[in-house]
Structure formats: C-alpha cells, structure tokens
Amino acid sequence: MINRSLSQQLDDLSKGEYSSVELTQTYLDRIENHQSLNAYVSISKDVLEKARQADQLRAAGERKPLLGIPLAHKDIFCEAGVRTTAGSKMLDNFISPYDSTVVSLLRNAGALSLGKTNMDEFAMGSSNESSYFGAVKNPWQVDRVPGGSSGGSAAAVAARLCAAATGTDTGGSIRQPAAFCGITGIKPTYGRVSRWGMIAYASSLDQAGPLATTAEDCALLLSAMAGADEKDSTSSAVQVEDYSKFLSQDLKGKKIGLCVEYMEGLDPEMSRVIEEAIEVLSKLGAEFMDISLPTSPLAIPAYYIIAPAECSANLSRYDGVRFGYRCENPENLEDLYKRSRSESFGQEVKNRIMVGAFALSAGYYDAYYKKAQQIRRLIKNDFLEAFKSVDAILGPTTPGPAFKIGANADEPQAMYLQDIYTISANLAGLPAISLPAGFIEDLPAGIQLIGNYFDEATLLNLGHQFQAQTDWHKKAPELST
Amino acid sequence: MDVTEEVVRNIAELVQLKVDDADIQQLTEGMQNILALADQMQAINTEGVEPVSNPLDASQKLRPDAVTEENQRELFQSIAPATESGLYLVPRVVE
Numbered sequence: 001m002i003n004r005s006l007s008q009q010l011d012d013l014s015k016g017e018y019s020s021v022e023l024t025q026t027y028l029d030r031i032e033n034h035q036s037l038n039a040y041v042s043i044s045k046d047v048l049e050k051a052r053q054a055d056q057l058r059a060a061g062e063r064k065p066l067l068g069i070p071l072a073h074k075d076i077f078c079e080a081g082v083r084t085t086a087g088s089k090m091l092d093n094f095i096s097p098y099d100s101t102v103v104s105l106l107r108n109a110g111a112l113s114l115g116k117t118n119m120d121e122f123a124m125g126s127s128n129e130s131s132y133f134g135a136v137k138n139p140w141q142v143d144r145v146p147g148g149s150s151g152g153s154a155a156a157v158a159a160r161l162c163a164a165a166t167g168t169d170t171g172g173s174i175r176q177p178a179a180f181c182g183i184t185g186i187k188p189t190y191g192r193v194s195r196w197g198m199i200a201y202a203s204s205l206d207q208a209g210p211l212a213t214t215a216e217d218c219a220l221l222l223s224a225m226a227g228a229d230e231k232d233s234t235s236s237a238v239q240v241e242d243y244s245k246f247l248s249q250d251l252k253g254k255k256i257g258l259c260v261e262y263m264e265g266l267d268p269e270m271s272r273v274i275e276e277a278i279e280v281l282s283k284l285g286a287e288f289m290d291i292s293l294p295t296s297p298l299a300i301p302a303y304y305i306i307a308p309a310e311c312s313a314n315l316s317r318y319d320g321v322r323f324g325y326r327c328e329n330p331e332n333l334e335d336l337y338k339r340s341r342s343e344s345f346g347q348e349v350k351n352r353i354m355v356g357a358f359a360l361s362a363g364y365y366d367a368y369y370k371k372a373q374q375i376r377r378l379i380k381n382d383f384l385e386a387f388k389s390v391d392a393i394l395g396p397t398t399p400g401p402a403f404k405i406g407a408n409a410d411e412p413q414a415m416y417l418q419d420i421y422t423i424s425a426n427l428a429g430l431p432a433i434s435l436p437a438g439f440i441e442d443l444p445a446g447i448q449l450i451g452n453y454f455d456e457a458t459l460l461n462l463g464h465q466f467q468a469q470t471d472w473h474k475k476a477p478e479l480s481t
Numbered sequence: 482m483d484v485t486e487e488v489v490r491n492i493a494e495l496v497q498l499k500v501d502d503a504d505i506q507q508l509t510e511g512m513q514n515i516l517a518l519a520d521q522m523q524a525i526n527t528e529g530v531e532p533v534s535n536p537l538d539a540s541q542k543l544r545p546d547a548v549t550e551e552n553q554r555e556l557f558q559s560i561a562p563a564t565e566s567g568l569y570l571v572p573r574v575v576e
Contacts, residue, residue: 097556190536204535233542234535301521308515312496319497321569326562332572338499350498351511354489358512359519371522373532374537378525380533412514429536453537 003476006069006163006217013058013068020058020068024051027070027114031161034479039146039156041075042083042252045062048347050112058111064110065224071106072165074153075116076123077208078197079103086199087119087131087149090324090344100197101229102166102208109224114162115150115248121171121346122315125149125202126418127408129347135405138180139477140443144402145419147177153211154268155182155217160476164212168198170205171303172397175434178211178257179446182436182475184463186218188427189454190237193222194229202310202465203234205303205426213473215435215463219243222456236372238454246457247464252285254462256449257390261296262421270396273438273445277394280469281462287365291386291393295378299424300416302379305359305372306427312356314348332408351412383450386432393450396421397434425450433459436472444472484512 001009001018011020024047031040044050047070054068078084078096085091103113120130128136128151129296136151138144139159146155150167154177157165167174169187178185186209193208200206210221226240258278266274320326320340327343330336345353359368386393389417398418408415425432430450437447451459489509493500500508529565554567 093560095560097553097560191539202510230544233544234539236537236539257504297527298525301519304515305519306521316496321571322557323560323562330572333574334497335499336572337497341497342499344499347507347511350508351515353498353507354492354512354517355515358484358488358492358516361492361524367523368516368519369529370532372519373534374527375522375525376533376536377530378527380536412511413518416515416518427533427536443551449571 002030002160005214006212007214007220009069009163010066020051021048023068024070024112024114025164031067031115032276034159034161035143037139037155037159038118038134039136039152039161040072040115041085041118041133041152044082044113047112047114049065049167054110054112055301058256065220066106067110068112069110070112070114070162072114072117072153072156072162073103074119074150074165074167076199076360077103077166078199079113082116082300084116084199085122085125085132087133088344088346088349089132090318092132092323092325092436098197099196100234101231102198102225105225113131117156117165120149120150121151121349122310122311123168123170123198124348124352126172126176127413128152129405129409130346132346138402139479140182140402143404144404144443145180147180147402149173150211151177154178154183154185157181157183157211157213158477159479164210164217166208167211168206168208169426170202171426172306172419174209174211175397175422175432175446175448176418178434179385180402180444182444182472183211183213184215184218184433184435184473185209186222186433186456187425187431188222188456189236189431191234192226192431192454194227194232194235194454196231196271200314202307203314204310205307215460215467216244216247218433219247219460219464236454240459241292243457243460246461249461250285251281251462251465255390256281256286256394257290257291257386258453259293259296259393259395260289262395266396267400269440270400270445273301273440274394274396274447277437277447277466280466284465284469289390291390293382293386293424294373295382296424298375299379299427300420302375303423303427304355304416305368306376308352308356309359309369310356312360315353376427379424383428383430387452391452392462395448397446397448401440401445421448429453431459433463435463435466436475438472458466484509484516
C-alpha cells in the first residue's frame, strides 16, 4: 500500500482493500525502521486512535475528501497540544496552544497527522543542515541532502514514510526539496493558503503548500488547504477552485514560455532533462516559445535582503519571556533577552537576523531594503509581461541534483545560489510547481513550471498530463534498513 | 560594503544578540557573505520604480474593532518559562 499514491489510497480505503488503521500502522513501522533518515522530529501519539475513528466514520457512510489518510506536517505548522519546534532549540519545548489553519483544514477534511517533519531552522536553509535536530538524509543517496527547508517532508514522501506532507516555501523550500527527492510539490500564489499558525520567517514571501508523489495528489490537498481566512489578513478572497476538476484537460494550444535567462549556462545534464520534458509536453499539444525575464539574475540579491529584513522583525518575538527557550540564571532583563536568543538560535538564523536589521537600519535602508523592493517590482513586471503571451514558464527547479551533506558548509554563497530558479516566484508572489523529470547521476532532477496569479489549476493540469506520459514520479528509492 | 566590527556590535545590540569576542569574526563573515551578494543590486538603476511591499499589491484589510477571541491567559501562560499570579516573571528591572 505504500507505493499507492494518496488518491489511490483513498480509492483503496473506500473499497475496503485495507483500513486506515492498517495504513497508518504500516507507515508507523516504516518510520520506526528508517529513523536514520531523520525525516521526522516527532510522531503523533494518538494517530492510531484517530485512524480507528476514521475507519468507523467510513463504515458509517461518512465521506470526507481525505478521510483516514495519514499525512505528515512540516514542524513549522502549529498543532494544538503538540510540540512545534520549527527546527530550532528556541522552540524545542514549545507545545502549541492552538492549531494552524492548514492543520485544522486538513483535519476537517478527514486527514490524520502522523507526525511532524524535520526542517531547516525557522525555514532558513536549502539543505536541512541548519536544523537543531540534525541533517535529514536524502533517501536516494544517504550522503546527500534532501534539500530544504521542507527537507523532512520531501524525504518522508520519497521514502514512503507518508503519502504526502505539508511544506512551506519562502524562496524554494517546497520545490527544491521536491526536486532533490524526486517528488511533486507546489508553492501556491501568495495568499492562497492561510499563514495563520505557520511560524513566520519572511511574511511577504512565505506560503504553504503540499508535497506528494503526484500532481493529482497535490490538487486534492491544495483544494483542502486553500482559502480566505479571517485570521490571516493577507490571505486572498479569490474563489478557490476544485483543482482536481482541471487535471484531465488536454494541453492543445497551451503556451509555455522558456526563459532565455534560465536556459543560458544551464548544466548540460539539466538541459537534457528539460529538452526531454519539452518533447513530452509538445507531443501533448503544448506550444513553446522563448520569453525573457531580464531582471531574474537579481532575484537572489534582492531576496537575501528582503527575507532577512522580515526575519529580523519576525524573530524579535523570541525573547525568553512568554514561551520558548530561556537562559539559566539571567543577571538582568537584557541578559535574559540576549542569552536566551544567542544560546538557542543557530548561526544561519543569527546571520540573517543581523543582515536584516542592518538593511533596515538608518543610513542603509535606501541602499538595501528599498532597492531590493524596487528590484522586486521589476521582477514582477517581467512576469506580467511574459504572462501576456504564455500560460506557464518552464525551467529547471534547481541548478543540479542533490549535493553532498556538508558540501556547501563553508560556502554559504554556493548554498544561496541553489535557489536561483525558485526565488523569483516568491518575490513576485506567483504559483510554481516542481515535477520529477529524470535522473542525473542516479539522483532525481526536477522541472519547474511557474504560473500566473491564482492559476494553480493550469500548473496542476500540466503536471498531471506530464505524469500521465512519464513514470519519474513512480520511482522510489531502495532503502537499506 | 565592508562590515566593520563596530557595525556588527551595534547591530547585535539592536537585535539583542549577545556577541562574544570569539563570535565576532563568524558573524562578520556571515553578514559579509550576504551583503556581497546584495551589492550586485547596485548594478541596476531603479530610480522612480515603486517598491513592492505586498506581492499582490494588496492593502491591509481592516475589520471592526470588536473582541472576537476569548481570553485564554492560563493556557498561554502554561507554556511560559516563569509566571506568577497571571504575570510573566522576569529579573527585577527597578531596584
């Protein structure tokens, strides 16, 4: 049952092929046997009981869209009564007093929470190495990173330790780990999914989305997760579509842009993956044309000002007073603040807080923060121009396949460049999906499709049609026990 | 932009991070790495370009000034490091 997609599992459950209890127990056993991947931070204590209840509800005729499906949640989503750490020592002891909207919507749809997945500390990272709970291993080759920051979620889905998981994406944190682990992940339009109860990193960029093996599963999950929320004033009132309805539309006449800036200087192996994907989509009727995103080379520099600036403001809440870590024997209030923060934040988090505060400080604001927000406008305008002539933009998700654990530890700039193809969509607020599309050196490679605002349906349609013709999404790593 | 030790100490003070002499070099390098990337932005002229603050260019929604939540002080304080009589405890501020 573990090689069945989430949609197939729902079908199996309704036919009585197996129960939610059996499915859940299977995953719990697998998680136990593959702890060395370090994909999970914690396991839900009551998930089997919830599975039992789901089976009873199903027997009684209850039909919820995700009834009895065990899911994993990135440990950035608050779940009432459950430890929620955001991968940080700061929140190692934090039991959330409330539910995030994402968790409660998925629960209302019938899903069960298997546990919480490992992540880069406060979602700051592209390799999962910045987690206080240690690096997650890529199930395809355990000396490789799974990507980040939603690396635990991606590794868990790839290793079949759950059929699907939630993630968040601030600069590529759903799509890059999805690509590295050979699975599907979508970052929706900014504001499509409520950020309530999702521990904040950079509030104008953060967005939640699903990771699963297929676009079909992502459509099902996103339909349950999306929507306006009074508790998040930046959530959008735009009507949520039933994304599953659009999956089977044919692609005749769909126009897909190839960004010349992304294709220049691309790794030859990644070029091959893209060429093969173009061939598949062309046969399905899609038409390709070159487009230009001239400001895209400046996306990373702008991101590494905007995201730290917002992070420095968001992380000011961690003061050792109301929740989270508190240092031992503080001498005075200032000592309490400073040591509680310094002793519990990791180095990358400190670097970003520092840079952010610097970029917002008097004398540097115009040169850094304002400049970055102006470049963001130019990036957004490039996309608006491109979407006048195309329905989606195709390119690589990452420059290459998963790198070795520790490979970029001494070269933070190399790590920051991992997100070169994903960051623009966050800056512009656009939806984007990563699809498994081949292998490079026996490691998965992903392609990315960026869509127009609130046009997740087109991305999922393209993804589903692509997956109907390819079997990259069906490949699973062989795990040693 | 060269980040000096003085700048690092000043920013650390602003963000309430304790910086030991041993940490200075690491923090300085960390900041310099990011700012070196950011300096690439100066290559482009952005005069007159309106900055983006919300990716959808949405403005802040307002709501009626009405109480919508119940007081859950006990629940919220149950996770605090130290409380007494419904108050958060911190080291004495005024002698």
